[in-house]
Amino acid sequence: MAIITISRGSYSKGKEVAEDVATRLGYRCISREVLLEASERFSVPEVRLLHAMHDGPSVLERFGHGTASYIAYVQSALLDSVRKDNAVYHGLAGHILLKEIESVLRVRIIADLQTRILVLSGRENVGRSEARKMISRIDEERRKWSRRLHGVDPWDPSLYDLVISIDKIGVQGAVDLICQTAAQAPFVLSDTARREIEDLALAVSVRSHLLEIDQNVTVASEYGNVLVYTKATDRGSGRLEERVEWLAGNIEGINNIEIHTRPGRTSSDA
Amino acid sequence: MADEKKPKGDKKSKFDDWMVRISFAEAGESDLGFDATGVELKTKLALDKVMVMKSERVEEGNEQVEGGAAKAAGSPAEDRVGQKLRIMILDDEPIVGKRLAPTLTKSGFEVEVFLNPKEALERMDEAEFDIVVTDFRMDELDGIEVLEQILSKCQHTRVILITGYATVEVAREALMKGAFDFIAKPFKPRDLKAVINKAALSLGHTGKLD
């Protein structure tokens, strides 16, 4: 089993590469479906999820509870998708949403600006000058999003296992490279790795359901034994306990679920 | 770094065979050095793999191998059954065919010239061509599409792309799609002759071009 994420600048032929890789390897190809899945599961309009995943915050705006929750919903849907089967994910922020899974093959496809302008112009029927501005705007939003939320520049090559220049290597060359690399030992998921993915998917799923009650909740899971960590001050209302009890009976894979209290500090993500 | 540091040595001694071949073309030498014994044809390049096979086979006693060149016999550009090599020239600029066709015909090739890619491809349904020299950028079909269609009709055809818009990306794409060679315009006829010669040799023909 293997999981491949393909990050790409807009209009960089990354989708074409992802689809060809998936076809060649017989993997599922996932992108926008995770947004649709998250939208249905958590009853949030898809456009809001897209906004949360794509746009950097404006000067007057900060990443609020809504954005963090929406990102968690998408992450949950994505993890649910990849835990079942070999997959190629080419949607937004794969290298971040799946960063906790070792052995994911993280690929970035880059293209010359002129190439991207041509692709956009052709696809959206706009002039080159307009296309250049659009690309610049999209790039800037994505970089802002990544820096603000995760403190990383999506263009930093050290975030990926492979960075492939599509103009120079070509789509076919990129597909060959990715398929050859995915077959190599570090990226073939062991049983241990698969179990860890199951646990991570479960932890993120539980956390997604708890975020609206406690923004700072963290969740860990091991063999289906789920531990929920919250601040002491957040336990007063009893809503968390109610929700946890509900989750125990409604989310598959939970063997046991407990709430633990952290003394006063806010926590980082699970 | 490698433990052994090779001495810099003489430049000429490191000069690969494909470089020598271009030198010959530029110097206007009529004899491009492909004699019957093939002794000087030894080269390391995949493009010229047939040449290595040829020299090895000649040492073994002139045995015929797939892709290797036959022992020279008869007139130039003739294979062992006496058939001439068939070359198609496809370029929407008439001057290209006008310049190349007489030279190649004189060298013993059977040459057909086309200005229109669709007509050229239709012709390929009627007759097999050993070598196709095609422009890259044409109005109705581009060179890559022509290349793909030619190779779908006949896999052994050696397709040589010529273009005034040569870039790294286009060259690599052409190779990925199966092109035999890729030449930037402007070029001298003798440059193209050198490539055609290589193509001919790779098909098992002696390629002594005048």
Next chain:
Amino acid sequence: MSVVVISSDSFCRGDEIAARVAEDLGYDALGPEIEAAASADFGVPLEKLRQALGSSLAFSIRPSRARKRRVTYFQASLISALSRGDVLYHGEIGHMFVAGVSHVLKVKVTADPQDRVARRMELEKLPEARARDLLLKEGGRRQKWFIDVLGVDGTDASAFDLVINLTQIGVDSACKTIGQTARDVQFRPVTYSIRTIRDHELACRIRARLIKDYPDVEVTARGGEVSIRSRPLAKDKRKRASSVRNLVLGMEGVTYVLFE
């Protein structure tokens, strides 16, 4: 049968990878030899040359004619070596001097910052903070060198065909990947790419020959026909240009000289 140029971030086992890939492909492996060759061929002390290329600890970012000249000498030696084919070059800056040649594969090898820090700590017996600080500073200096000397950031991923991060991939897989890619049909030499690198070699060789007397000289070459641009030469077409023309015509591979 391509040419492979590998640039590696420091403490990424770049030397080991270069040696193994070269052996796998049957190529000559070159690195510091190019600097040594340029030093010998053009009569520049090796340490001065290394300073100009940013390879020395004592390197200065200050632009100067001497630096420009020495970089030109390095480029000429490098392209001369690469134009012979069947060669793998490993160095920090070489990838920026061979553009537009389709049979040259340019690869960058990197690793997660924590791994590089850990390796440096182990090899140089440094505390973590010091190791990290040094890596950051050296990376920044190299980036600045590229921008000062060449006007572009040669550390950016877009300068390469492929960037490989060793942290997960590992040295063995990285070597295999580079070797497989180098053998790919798209990196096969063709008439166009052979001519491009030959023209490039000729232009660099002539420029290296002229740059001491004509620091602003630019040279392009196409199939033996050479165009030379330099303000002093343009101003005095008879005397200087005539002697330069004769000099250049006497150089191997030159058939015609034009002054622009």
